[in-house]
Amino acid sequence: MQRRVTFDNRLLPYLLLAPQVAVTLVFFIWPAAQAIWQSVHLQDAFGIRSEFVWFENFTHVLGDPNYLDTLKVTIVFSVAVTVLAMGVALLLAVLADSKIKGARAYKTLLIWPYALAPAVAAVLWMFIFNPDIGSFGRALRALGYDWDYRLNGGQALVMVIMAASWKQVSYNFIFFLAGLQAIPRSVIEAASIDGAGPVRRFWTITFPLLSPTTFFLLVVDMVYAFFETFGTIHALTQGGPGKATETLIFRVYQDGVVNNDLGGSSAQSVILMVIVIALTAVQFRFVERKVHYA
Amino acid sequence: MLTRRKLALLTGAAATSALLFAAALPGAALAQQKTVVDFWHGLPQPLGGQLEQIVKDFNDSQQAVQVNASYKGSYPETMQAAIAAFRAGNAPHIVQMFEVGTATMMAAGPAVKPVYQLMQETGASFDANAYIPAVKGYYSSKDGKMMALPFNSSTAIMFYNKDAFQKAGLDPAKPPATWPELVDAAKKLKASGSSCPFTTSWPTWVQLEQLGAIHNTPFASQANGYGGLNAELKIDAPLYVKHVQTLIDMQKDGLFKYGGRDNKPDALFPSGECAMIQGSSSLRSRILKEATFAWGAAPLPYWPEFANNDPKNGIIGGAAFWVMTSPKRTPAEYKAVSQFFTYLAKPEVDAKWHMDTGYVPVTLKGIEIAKAQGYYEKNPGADVPAAQLTRTPTTENSMGLRLGNLPEIRNIIQEELEKAFQGQQDAKQALDASIKRGNTVLRNFERANKG
Numbered sequence: 001m002q003r004r005v006t007f008d009n010r011l012l013p014y015l016l017l018a019p020q021v022a023v024t025l026v027f028f029i030w031p032a033a034q035a036i037w038q039s040v041h042l043q044d045a046f047g048i049r050s051e052f053v054w055f056e057n058f059t060h061v062l063g064d065p066n067y068l069d070t071l072k073v074t075i076v077f078s079v080a081v082t083v084l085a086m087g088v089a090l091l092l093a094v095l096a097d098s099k100i101k102g103a104r105a106y107k108t109l110l111i112w113p114y115a116l117a118p119a120v121a122a123v124l125w126m127f128i129f130n131p132d133i134g135s136f137g138r139a140l141r142a143l144g145y146d147w148d149y150r151l152n153g154g155q156a157l158v159m160v161i162m163a164a165s166w167k168q169v170s171y172n173f174i175f176f177l178a179g180l181q182a183i184p185r186s187v188i189e190a191a192s193i194d195g196a197g198p199v200r201r202f203w204t205i206t207f208p209l210l211s212p213t214t215f216f217l218l219v220v221d222m223v224y225a226f227f228e229t230f231g232t233i234h235a236l237t238q239g240g241p242g243k244a245t246e247t248l249i250f251r252v253y254q255d256g257v258v259n260n261d262l263g264g265s266s267a268q269s270v271i272l273m274v275i276v277i278a279l280t281a282v283q284f285r286f287v288e289r290k291v292h293y294a
Numbered sequence: 295m296l297t298r299r300k301l302a303l304l305t306g307a308a309a310t311s312a313l314l315f316a317a318a319l320p321g322a323a324l325a326q327q328k329t330v331v332d333f334w335h336g337l338p339q340p341l342g343g344q345l346e347q348i349v350k351d352f353n354d355s356q357q358a359v360q361v362n363a364s365y366k367g368s369y370p371e372t373m374q375a376a377i378a379a380f381r382a383g384n385a386p387h388i389v390q391m392f393e394v395g396t397a398t399m400m401a402a403g404p405a406v407k408p409v410y411q412l413m414q415e416t417g418a419s420f421d422a423n424a425y426i427p428a429v430k431g432y433y434s435s436k437d438g439k440m441m442a443l444p445f446n447s448s449t450a451i452m453f454y455n456k457d458a459f460q461k462a463g464l465d466p467a468k469p470p471a472t473w474p475e476l477v478d479a480a481k482k483l484k485a486s487g488s489s490c491p492f493t494t495s496w497p498t499w500v501q502l503e504q505l506g507a508i509h510n511t512p513f514a515s516q517a518n519g520y521g522g523l524n525a526e527l528k529i530d531a532p533l534y535v536k537h538v539q540t541l542i543d544m545q546k547d548g549l550f551k552y553g554g555r556d557n558k559p560d561a562l563f564p565s566g567e568c569a570m571i572q573g574s575s576s577l578r579s580r581i582l583k584e585a586t587f588a589w590g591a592a593p594l595p596y597w598p599e600f601a602n603n604d605p606k607n608g609i610i611g612g613a614a615f616w617v618m619t620s621p622k623r624t625p626a627e628y629k630a631v632s633q634f635f636t637y638l639a640k641p642e643v644d645a646k647w648h649m650d651t652g653y654v655p656v657t658l659k660g661i662e663i664a665k666a667q668g669y670y671e672k673n674p675g676a677d678v679p680a681a682q683l684t685r686t687p688t689t690e691n692s693m694g695l696r697l698g699n700l701p702e703i704r705n706i707i708q709e710e711l712e713k714a715f716q717g718q719q720d721a722k723q724a725l726d727a728s729i730k731r732g733n734t735v736l737r738n739f740e741r742a743n744k745g
Binding site for chain 2: 042043044045046047048049066132133150151152153238240241242243254257258259260261264
């Protein structure tokens, strides 16, 4: 059954929508249009000379082997961050939701990291993992393990993945916890009485009932990994060593802000925009079908 | 809920602030009569504060001009802010630009008012020859005209740990003057237990750009880009290959430690971990504050076979002040800028800045003043940067670099070096890859700026 809200005044609904539309236009559509315009132009840094170059910026970017490497790094990075952040958060949420002593304290502590700015979190990680001044980094070296993320690309990637996921765990944790608490106890108790163990209860009842939350977090975490991890990477590795931790969004910044290549940077933005639109569409089209809204 | 009491309080507060605002108005009107100059800089604390103090001194020294200094983030961020502001028709009067942005600013044409022209038009006296040749050369156009006002300049030198030298049986009064000597010293340091005999900050600037200048070897064609936008990188010359291969080999043998990009490795020296570091001369103040051991400063070493035992002057780093244009700029504002620049160009101001911060003096008279005040006797080694900068007349290869998008090229080289230090490629391959990628950057810059 659907309820329809009807307005007497024909103008009112538009008026009520107007602020949202205005915000969308100014902060989303306008910059996106600018990015598209710039992506087909070749400009000097100051915008004094501008030349229409069709899709040259795109062929340039896509023909660059380094760009394809960056794409690979981004995929590995995003998938790893999403899986890790969601997996750990779900585990912690299930544990915190069970009846244990000091559950409130655990919950509070687990939410804290979210209050940190990504760059601050990254600096904290640096103090832990830096091979020369970091506590853990020094310990690893003292144990004879050759830990140096400034020169070892694999180690650098693992480190930024951990730092980026760690921050997102808190966010996921809040949502999973809320989702878990919304599951009716009676259902779980009924399953217990029928003899289902904790693992079975989790996979047949809790997990399916959590699926709206999981789906929402999947979209949010993917977007987070793609767009909001810039601060972490910038503060920790700046894309290095070599290009081992350079993600697409970091390269957009690097080419646009540091290298003053607005055309190339805009072309990359447009590509990134297309990727994320496609990704979200796929998720809504295919994954959401399996989601069970209570 | 808004109670009546709260409402009364709010009204009261509003009335008071309105009154305060009215009271502030006459003062604001007074300030209006002064010509206001916006000045954006990229120096963090404590240097930023010291720069703002100079601005304040200038503001207090006269009545006509009010310079408003504001910090806009790091050098690249300041550059980006200035570019964005120019595009919006709102550029600041003066912007501090790091030395690698020089070619971009010079190619900016109508966005920039060259300093020589500004001084001429406003009738101010300005002598470009007052500056150290290496400084003047870096900021001069092809025909030798000063495009920006040099201010905070540094150069690359070496710092070494005298205690570690002593322990390794090396003479603390005799730092290595050549690269073979440095390698020997590093071996002895390692044998005495040092985990990091040698490291370098600013890998591209120190190990390639400075290296080329000192050995009078071009970094790029077209006189390092001074001759035109069609310059190409030349860092596959034997000097560079030999040098980079030496670093790679030293790293393998535990004699050299790669400490990261840009100035990240700075921390390794004052902490006592690395016994020798090559980096910016401005590292001095930090070492002074943090090091708990005896240390010394020395010029960068050279390769005897490439330098003919006659190493040239090093090149500068740091930043200069550029004058930007805007559609609504008035002659009075340019006049105000020129007044401020005349003040900054005074040797006393230069010498004070040098002694307060550790940047090199940019004027020849500035060095004289520091000498006359006994600064170098009280601070042994503080004269090394200026001495290295002025030791020979500048050549085509030691004047500086004039390459478009140099920050990008620096990063490319750092990336390729990192791949080499990881053992993925040798020196020749790293330099060839840098040339290939760097030339693409140069061609793009040429194309975007040709008109």
